[in-house]
Amino acid sequence: xxxxxxxxxxxxxxxxxxxxxxxxxxxxxxxxxxxxxxxxxxxxxxxxxxxxxxxxxxxxxxxxxxxxxxxxxxxxxxxxxxxxxxxxxxxxxxxxxxxxxxxxxxxxxxxxxxxxxxxxxxxxxxxxxxxxxxxxxxxxxxxxxxxxxxxxxxxxxxxxxxxxxxxxxxxxxxxxxxxxxxxxxxxxxxxxxxxxxxxxxxxx
Numbered sequence: 001x002x003x004x005x006x007x008x009x010x011x012x013x014x015x016x017x018x019x020x021x022x023x024x025x026x027x028x029x030x031x032x033x034x035x036x037x038x039x040x041x042x043x044x045x046x047x048x049x050x051x052x053x054x055x056x057x058x059x060x061x062x063x064x065x066x067x068x069x070x071x072x073x074x075x076x077x078x079x080x081x082x083x084x085x086x087x088x089x090x091x092x093x094x095x096x097x098x099x100x101x102x103x104x105x106x107x108x109x110x111x112x113x114x115x116x117x118x119x120x121x122x123x124x125x126x127x128x129x130x131x132x133x134x135x136x137x138x139x140x141x142x143x144x145x146x147x148x149x150x151x152x153x154x155x156x157x158x159x160x161x162x163x164x165x166x167x168x169x170x171x172x173x174x175x176x177x178x179x180x181x182x183x184x185x186x187x188x189x190x191x192x193x194x195x196x197x198x199x200x201x202x203x204x
Contacts, residue, residue, distance in 0.1 A: 091121035091189075096128065096182040107173040108138040115180065117156060118167040124188035128156040131181045137172035145170045153183055161188050 097118045105112040119125050132146075132154040145168060147155045157168055172178075 091123050091125070091185075091187045093182040093185060095119065095121040096125065096185060098130070098180050098182065100177060100180065102177070103171070105173075110138050110173040110175050111177075112139060112171055112173045113177050114169065114171050116167050116169050117162075117182075119162045119164060121187070122164050122189075124161040124163050126161050126186040126188045127159055127184065128162060128182065129184040130154045130156055131183050132178050135172075135174075135178050137174050139171060139173035141170055141172050146172075154180075 097120055099116045099118070100113055103112045103114055117128070117130070130146075130153065132148060133152040135148050135154060145157055147158060149155060156162075162168060
């Protein structure tokens, strides 16, 4: 039969083993939590790094696509310019025909004059400027059609495009008539679908 002292020793040893086991379990738990936290943090950083790499790759891909698109657009414009440059060279001020004749109307004692400006070029004309020194009229002329400037010139249909073989008409009343000649015009040989309507008249 075991003595009391031996039993006490065994109890103490068992208690110490239990305490050591508890301490070891807590230590293992703390280490496990730390490892788990580090793994989660590493996984997060890895995901962020991967996301940055993917985003950068997508951004570079978009930049390359944009560059290709710009090059294609530039090349298309070059082909259009090359195709239309010969047409543009054919357009001179001589292609702008100005016809002015007197009507039967008298307005406030002044004879009325009808003016027709025709674009005989294969290209549209933009920014057409006519000479109109000392222009006076008792008949109102729509400034959207003919707008005098301060240097003896007039801007025709302002900055709209006059289509190929199209005409602009307006009337004024004064005596004597004003000598009108084309002074300046830009050529527009783009796609016909881009032309805006420019035919207008202030005739009754």
